[in-house]
Every structure is written in structure tokens, then in C-alpha cells.
Amino acid sequence: MNSPLIKIDDKHLPLYRIVWVSDVPHFCGEDDCLHEGEYEVRLDVDESVWANRVERDYVIESLNQWYSGESSDEAGPDWV
Numbered sequence: 001m002n003s004p005l006i007k008i009d010d011k012h013l014p015l016y017r018i019v020w021v022s023d024v025p026h027f028c029g030e031d032d033c034l035h036e037g038e039y040e041v042r043l044d045v046d047e048s049v050w051a052n053r054v055e056r057d058y059v060i061e062s063l064n065q066w067y068s069g070e071s072s073d074e075a076g077p078d079w080v
């Protein structure tokens with residue numbers, strides 16, 4: 001299946017690599033946490049990328065479109 005690329009943070013990644021997307025902002029209580037308030041996007045390898053709220057919503061929308069078979073030729077999200 002042809003999987004579109006999406007951009008999260010500074011990375012372009014194919015949708016098929018995404019395992020899950022956090023529904024709530026990250027909070028772990030660590031003083032030096034770099035990702036508090038961001039949304040974790042888990043990849044198929046032991047790795048995550050971090051998205052802000054707008055990016056997170058775009059990821060979910062893109063995944064939904066992909067799984068539902070709609071082909072979107074849009075170049076990117078609205079905020080670019």
C-alpha cells in the first residue's frame with residue numbers, strides 16, 4: 001500500500017510506521033523533561049517522535065484518511 005509521508009517536528013515519516021498517538025499531553029514529573037505538554041507519536045521501532053497539539057491532530061487525521069483509503073494529494077497541513 002502506498003503510504004503518504006507526514007511531517008512531525010523536523011521529520012518526514014511514513015504513516016505506516018506509526019503505532020499509536022497519544023491522546024493526552026505528556027507529563028512525567030521530571031524537572032528536566034523536554035517533552036512536557038507535547039504529544040507522543042510512537043513508531044514501530046523502539047522510538048518516538050514528539051508533536052505539538054496541531055501536529056498530533058494532523059497525524060490522526062492523516063492516519064484516518066489513509067486507513068479509510070482516501071487518497072489525499074494535499075501537500076501538507078494548513079499551518080505550513
Ligand SMILES: [Zn+2]
Nearest residue numbers: 027028030033
Ligand atoms: Zn517526560
